[in-house]
Amino acid sequence: MASLLRLPSLLSPCKPLLRRRLPAARLAASAASRGQASAATGAAAPAATETRGGDREGQVTPRSVDFNAWYTDVIAAAELADYGPVRGTMVIRPYGYAIWEAIQVSARVHLLPHAPSCVLALVDATGHCLIGLRLTLLVSISEAWLSCGVYALLAIKCPFSRMPPHLAFLLMPSVWKLGVKNVGAFCLDYLNAKFKETGHSNMYFPQFIPYSFIEKEASHVEGFSPELALVTIGGGKELEEKLVVRPTSETIVNHMFTKWIQSYRDLPLMINQWVNVTRWEMRTKPFIRTLEFLWQEGHTAHATLEEAEKEVDSLIFQAMQMIDVYTKFAYEQAAIPVIPGRKSRVETFAGANRTYTIEAMMGDKKALQAGTSHNLGQNFSRAFGTQFMDENGQIEHVWQTSWAISTRFVGGIIMTHGDDAGLMLPPRIAPIQVIIVPIWKKGDEKAAVLEAVDSVQKILNEAGIRVKVDDSELRTPGWKFNHYEMKGIPVRIEIGPRDVTNKSVVVSRRDVPGKQGKEFGVSMEPSILVNHIKGRLDDIQASLLQKAITFRDSNIVDVSSYGELKEAISEGKWARGPWSASDADELKVKEETSATIRCYPFEQPEGTKKCFMTGNPAEEVAIFAKSY
Known part of the structure; x- marks a missing residue:
């Protein structure tokens, strides 16, 4: 195997x-x-x-003596990052940020002529929207850009009834190109190129989300509640409604999709954004798990389940295609031999029907979830009323996907290849x-x-x-x-x-x-x-890729009993074996060994299989491991 x-x-x-x-x-x-x-x-x-x-x-510190100490020592000595003044935050230093840029940037920079200096009010040094712009200012900027051949539609105001009228705007795909590092400059990058090849456009959504949005999808709020950062005071006054600092964007994206999607002619709608995310983590580790991190997140809406599943599953207009993009990037660019597969029901993203993942083995043999893609079904579209009229005049809810990769990939590179x-x-x-x-x-x-x-x-x-x-x-x-x-x-x-x-x-x-x-x-x-x-x-x-493959394969053990799994996990290895047991059995494994199902690999062995936990027939093998 x-x-x-x-x-x-x-x-x-x-x-x-x-x-x-x-x-x-x-x-x-x-x-x-x-x-x-x-x-x-x-x-x-x-x-x-x-x-x-x-x-x-x-x-x-030598890796063999203390892997965690080695990891933080390397981050400091290589000048990648430093701890921020708030517990669980980090400052990404220029060299560390350059690696994140290398994941994005292919160094093709185009300058738009006659760029007005006021465009600096739109985008900061990392391409993030600067809050506080009034719609009238955006309109004047859009008019100034007409002579440059840039679309007049630059941004639209977010219609949050409880938010100040100047607080939040969305950057539309046309304005996203106006600036990343210099006035009127934009970069064509590796992942962006792949996203655009498959019809996705870059946008920007605000980082402040009404709490009522999070509450609309039951499993979503249940899954994210412990990690939410809330804003309750603004301008010295208590807000009428709490605001969530973006943990992920499915809710606000659906709110806007509801306004933009009316007919089957508006579908598929496929967008991406490069933003910061806040999750109130209790146990933090630089690049791997911090209160705030950078990522790209893609969101798509489709007319049918089949179309959405393709977005999670294959090449053009497909969500599993994004796992293909991530997998290829990991192998060919980062030299990390990830294992692509499907998450178990227990490990599925809150609010998704299915989650697909790429799992990487780090130098200490722990697993790192390096990227994910989710089939959201109609869970969010039903919660937000995101509907369209199909070709037969029937009103239907859209089918959706989302997918993301983050700066934890930088940590994965450090822990895979460093010495x-x-x-x-x-x-x-x-x-x-x-x-x-x-x-x-x-x-x-x-x-x-x-x-x-x-x-x-x-x-x-x-x-x-x-x-x-x-x-x-x-x-x-x-x-x-x-x-x-x-x-x-x-x-x-x-x-x-x-x-x-x-x-x-x-x-x-x-x-x-x-x-x-x-x-x-x-x-x-x-x-x-x-x-x-x-x-x-x-x-x-x-050489780096082959070394990582050899290390990974030599530390995966095929098991046929629960005892063999416990032995493999106790030795710090990954355990792979047939699995058809219940969610309760999966949680038992986690409680007794601290290992979780990392994924059901897409590539499965042929032949009959028996679950190593129950002895019942099993259609798939699963990989168990301790993880970050």
Whole structure:
């Protein structure tokens, strides 16, 4: 049954994050003193012979000693995130956010001409709507944009009867393109490209949702009540109705769909948004489970169940298609061999008929739910009265899906690929694919080395490779080597005086430690160098995926009895076996082993099967594991 999980077609309370970190003031003083010492001796840069050790700002706990401590140490040392002032929140630092952007952005940026500066009032630096705009302002902006060929319909006011008239607007698909990082700029990204290929448009819905909306769908409010953050005071006065800070958007989306959908001609309606979400978690972990996180969430409405199930299930206009998109992204971009499948009834999203998932095995063998897609049936459309007139003139409720992937995927990348030296990034999502470290001993060697570095950087940049040069003279080469290993940059290039003379470079792979991962004498000749570096990046991408597949498959145990399951779980492994037992039996397993059904994999073994819990016939095998 080992082949069951292979997908060959997809292979083409807060403690300090880093307990032993030096204080920032001490680090600055130390760096300054080293710079002064270099100047005093006339040395233009640190000695080339220093390669490792002695210059780390902090050490990380070995993974084998304490995986959780290792994880938080790496996040701090690699400068991915830090704890926020409110318990359970985090500040995503530039490098951590760059990884999230790499999940989104493919670096194609288009500038719209003559963009009015007032568009900054529409979208902030992360593409989120800035609240407080009046409709009259939006209308004037839409008129200004007509000369640019942008649709006049930019936004519409949310008709919340109990909300101030200026409080909330929806960004329509046309205005979403107006800004992400610069005035009039928008990025075409990996997942966005996939969403748009299948007919989905980006929008923005407000983060404040009337509490009455949440109450409309019984199982939804029951499932989310413990996690809700409520706003009860606004402008110094108690609100007539409590507002929920967005935990997910099915309710507000349905409220708007009810206004936009009248006829079968309005269907299917398929939208997506990139937003922040708030859930009041009790046990938090950076990137994995925080009070606030970033995600994309897609929502679709369809005329028939079959059409909706396709949206959850296959290619164009299908919801399982989104699981296909997530699975392919995980394998091909993040090098994470996820297992796609269906959630059990107990684990199904509150308000959904079915939930589909991709499950990933982390370095400590715990499971991470890395992305989900839900068949909502007519649960929300009946609660909100989202109806349409079909071709026969009959009034029907729409069928719906929703799907999401979040910044917890960043945590998944850390825990799948990282090692005792720190982060290890798959090249395809690494913000920096190659770091170039120039090395020289004498001042008269500096100019020639830096000239060669500039040439190599230009060659690689022109080939579409993401490159950074660290020519700072305040740090030794050894410190830089350790620092960029900690940041997980896939390839390091070293260039010294001898390399300049030989017109070659030294290339080191992040995934192969020590001398085994080092190559000397790689030619600087553009075609040779580019092909060599691209080849190494491809090798690293494939190697990380294969290593993760091997680790996953070697830690999944096929079981035929409950005793075997308990033994496998006690050893920290995943257990896979035939299952047809009741929800009560599933909850018993969770209570006694802390393991849950992660999914019923889409790929199932053939032949007759007996449930390992009851001995009754079983149609499917399920995977059990402890999880985040």
